[in-house]
Amino acid sequence: MSANGGEPPRERRSRRASRPAAPGVDQHPSQHPLDGRAAEDLPEGWGEPGARGAGTRSARDEALSRDRPPHWG
Secondary structure, three states: OOOOOOOOOOOOOOOOOOOOOOOOOOHHHHOOOOOOOOOOOOOOOOOOOOOOOOOOOOHHHHHHHHHOHHHHO
């Protein structure tokens, strides 16, 4: 005699736990285009006021270019 009283075996279900996403997390990340930039790749994502125009350099960029170690040439 079988353990389940002659009934057909039940289909196995997944045992993986599912929890709701944390607040602020994208619920459907796979629905976004892959050619867009992620938020952390934008200056605003790092707390900077905004993107500077292409080819413009800040005073800090100039200072870093000027104050290079001698072995950099």
